[in-house]
Amino acid sequence: MDLLYFALLCSVLIFVHELGHFVCAKLFGVKVLTFSIGFGPKILRLRGRETEYCVGLLPLGGFVKMLEETRQEPVLPEDRRRTFEAQALWKRVIIVLAGPAMNVLFPVLLYFAVFVGETRFVPPTVGAVLPAHPAEGKLHPGDRILEVDGERITTFAELQRIVAKNPGQELKLKVFRDRQHVEVKVIPEEKVIQKPLEIVERIGELGIRPSRPAPVIGISRLDSPAYRAGLRSFDLVTEVGGRPIKTWTDLEQALTDNRGATVPVTYLRPMPVTRALGGLADMAVYESGVAALTPESGVADLQSRAGIEHADLYVADVPQGSAEWKADLRPGDRITEVDGVEVTAWSTFTERLFASPDKPHVITWLRAGQRKSGTIELRREDYLDEYGQTRPRFFLRATNWSPMVPEPYVEGGPAAIRLAFENALDETYDVIRFIMVGILRIVEGKVSISTLGGPITVYDVVGEEGAKGVSYFVWAMAVISINLGLINLLPIPVLDGGHLLFFTFEAVLRRPLPLRVREIASLAGLMILVGLMGIAFKNDVERRWDVIQGQFRELAG
Incomplete structure (x- = not known):
């Protein structure tokens, strides 16, 4: 089968190459004597009006033989103007x-x-807005972007393409929000991408994602109503008071008006499976449960009233022996600062680390309401790429678990x-x-x-x-x-x-x-x-x- 693929590839590419020579020679009136694909014994010969078309046994080359005066074949007087040299x-x-x-x-x-x-494409709907990026405060989850600088778009891929090509240039977005059209002006930030062979590419970014965060909760206080109700970090909420919950926004809306009323919360809790598949994989299975949650009264946010927040900044896994483990970072800890600067999303946390990947960083986190800190260095691995260049790779061993809920696909159309x-x-x-x-x-x-x-x-x-x-x-x-x-x-x-x-x-x-x-x-x-x-x-x-x-x-x- 590999030989068939190889023969097919060589034949097609050689045909395309020789076809270019052949067509242009014909257009300019040059007499073409032979058009051959492949070398060796001829397995196919077709004689045209003045050109012989051949297919050779070995598909490793080809040629277009034109009438030339410098070759041994005699050139008739009426063909002199049709030679390549003429x-x-x-x-x-x-x-x-x-x-x-x-x-x-x-x-x-x-x-x-x-x-x-x-x-099928992801629609141009804003699912999440990353902190400290141009879209923060200008675009909101649920916004449907209809136009960019007057150009109508129907997919998120079109939006990404336009934004990537305009770093530092103001874009006018026509957005459908809360049943009305609004205009938003935003300037994509420039992101520098280092590619192999010292190639540097600069693209624009807004700091938005097309999918919405799933309703995975984080609980940092042991005295919170959520913890007392039996909820734990990384629980995936599926219903609140019989109301289906699909996204984090759904969960916030379901509990927004609750002021001290007890409500049943149905959840799925990931339970690790030791030595899954004979030790070949790390797995977790969901265990279902129901908690009776009684948020505190008042007008504060969900974190203050119920002790629930999104699990984005919570550490889900820390490999033993890693720099993060040695710094006393553990699963369930909530990241709060990097080098003394507050972070509000895992994306911001990693961006600050990888901005200076070869330097130590002081990480601050909360564990059971207590503030802790430690110093970590990203793991570095030097390797030779396929071009013989030594390149470094840096790894953050601690990971979070923040699944996203994609928007329904749309047809691309024209x-x-x-x-x-x-x-x-x-x-x-x-x-x-x-x-x-x-x-x-x-x-x-x-x-x-x-x-x-x-x-x-x-x-x-x-x-x-x-x-x-x-x-x-x-x-x-x-x-x-x-x-x-x-x-x-x-x-x-x-x-x-x-x-x-x-x-x-x-x-x-x-x-x-x-x-x-x-x-x-x-x-x-x-x-x-x-x-x-x-x-x-x-x-x-x-x-x-x-x-x-x-x-x-x-x-x-």
Whole structure:
């Protein structure tokens, strides 16, 4: 099956590449003698009016043979104007450039085919607003965003796309709130993302999420009405007085007007299962229960009247032996401060830690109403990425449990097609930039040449992605197509980029380079190409050997 995927990928990409040369040659009137996909014995031959179409047994290459005066075949007088050399320089440039261009543009169609398959989308409804972000105080949970700068949107993905492309630029949002339309002006903050190969990307963020917090409660005081009623942190409330509860907002509304009246609260409590599945997984099962909650009278908030708040800032798990465990942080503790600064959400807590990941931080928390603190350092792991660069990773071992309730999906409609095309263009651009920067980093010596991959690596990748499904195979085909197109543009004789280099000299000198010079350059280019292929093949063999050794070690262990 892997061989079939590999043959299919090579055949399609080679066909697309040669089709670019073929179509442009035909458009400019160049006589095309042969259009061949594959090498070796011909398994299919079709004779057209003037072109022979062939399919070779080995799908590892292809060619478009045009009528050229420099070749051995005689050229009839009536065909002299139809030779490749007889064309204007700009036409020859387009004919040569068309092959790599097709390989670079073809992924737009492939990515579009993947993205357009997504028919259900999250609506542009605000589920949660993160503290200390631009949306705080301007957008509220439940807001439905209808337009951005006059552009109508129907999905949260469209909103994210527009916001990401406008960091630091004011956006005018048309919002449906409380049965009326309101206009909200907000400026997305700039977020810097560090990517491999020293690529830096800056995007805009509002600090909103499309899903609403689930009604998971946290209880920090042992003398609170909730604790006395038998409720505990991380209980998931399902009903209050027979009223179904789906989100945290539902829970707040159900208890808003309660001033001292006892009400039954139905909940599900996660109970850890030790050595679940024979020790293969950490699991918890829900245990149902009912508590008689009697909030205190008064007009204070839910935390003051009942001792209930959302469990977002409560620690759910702390691995033994971790820095957080050694600092005396335990499950059930409620985070309150980082380095003396109050935090109001787990997202703010982690943002402050990862803003200076290599420095110690003083954490303050509440346990059974008592204030405690300790110093922690994020766990650091240095690793070599696939490009030979040493990169650090930082980990916070303590985790919370704050499940979200997604909004009902909506159909994308016509907007889904536009969004799929825009995402396809973005994805193609990102891959092109990544590959070009990778080539530059290899030239600079910042990335090892051992990262080059050859046909064995392509074979492995295509087989792995093909086994996952059609969309993964198409995704891999798109990336490899862009690789093929950009590599063909390298200024190495025998590649399309080498021909473009000859044309550049021709434009400067006002005459073609001598045939002998082109032949010597082509021979040198061929030697360079063979050398690069040898390095890539050596890297492939070493990677495969490392995999085999790893498998032997696993079997021996």
